[in-house]
Amino acid sequence: MKLVLFDCDGTLVDSAGLIHAVMVDTFADFGKPRPDIAQTKAIIGLTLDIAIARMLGKAHVDDEARAMTERYREIYHPIRARPGMIEPLFDGIAPLIDTLARRDEVLIGAVTGKGRRGLTHILETHGFAEHFIVSRTADDCPSKPHPAMVMECCHETGMVPADTVVIGDAIYDMQMAKAAGAKAIGVAWGYASVDDLWKAGADAVVSHPSEVPAHVPADILE
Numbered sequence: 001m002k003l004v005l006f007d008c009d010g011t012l013v014d015s016a017g018l019i020h021a022v023m024v025d026t027f028a029d030f031g032k033p034r035p036d037i038a039q040t041k042a043i044i045g046l047t048l049d050i051a052i053a054r055m056l057g058k059a060h061v062d063d064e065a066r067a068m069t070e071r072y073r074e075i076y077h078p079i080r081a082r083p084g085m086i087e088p089l090f091d092g093i094a095p096l097i098d099t100l101a102r103r104d105e106v107l108i109g110a111v112t113g114k115g116r117r118g119l120t121h122i123l124e125t126h127g128f129a130e131h132f133i134v135s136r137t138a139d140d141c142p143s144k145p146h147p148a149m150v151m152e153c154c155h156e157t158g159m160v161p162a163d164t165v166v167i168g169d170a171i172y173d174m175q176m177a178k179a180a181g182a183k184a185i186g187v188a189w190g191y192a193s194v195d196d197l198w199k200a201g202a203d204a205v206v207s208h209p210s211e212v213p214a215h216v217p218a219d220i221l222e
Contacts, residue, residue, distance in 0.1 A: 007168030010190030145175030
């Protein structure tokens with residue numbers, strides 16, 4: 001058996017537009033300069049309070065960052081309900097999940113900076129809930145790149161990191177995977193540059209979901 005753990009934002013779904021819209025309104029509510037989309041993309045993958053602290057230029061989460069985090073959470077779901085605020089799957093993700101789900105020897109999971117409610121919404125909306133048997137979110141573990149998400153998923157499924165693959169678009173995903181002793185596969189369709197993924201320790205970088213199986217250890221797919 002092998003365990004394949006997917007990041008969510010920037011890997012399964014294109015959520016940058018929604019996250020940025022909520023960030024813009026949050027910063028406006030606190031009288032802060034409007035962040036640009038590049039700033040938002042740079043923090044996607046981190047736990048929300050740490051992400052906001054970094055966007056504020058702070059080294060640590062302080063009272064202001066915590067207050068802004070709470071405001072973000074308050075307005076997130078109303079903004080997501082606005083027309084056009086969707087989190088679409090990236091092209092090729094649905095067939096990839098279907099392919100892996102058909103393999104009896106593969107376990108699929110998620111490791112994400114999203115909260116539990118947000119991840120559940122994504123998995124249920126796109127029909128993936130039955131395939132993802134394990135997950136860890138920002139509500140459960142320290143922020144990436146801490147290896148806890150991977151380690152806890154391994155423990156829950158009875159797997160070991162050496163038999164685990166982490167697939168993600170952020171440098172934090174690569175760093176988390178390597179810290180846990182898992183294989184790291186970067187995806188080029190997300191929000192980090194390919195160069196940054198390699199520098200963060202990626203074992204492989206793919207440009208389309210259809211390329212993932214070729215970069216997963218053969219015994220996962222045979």
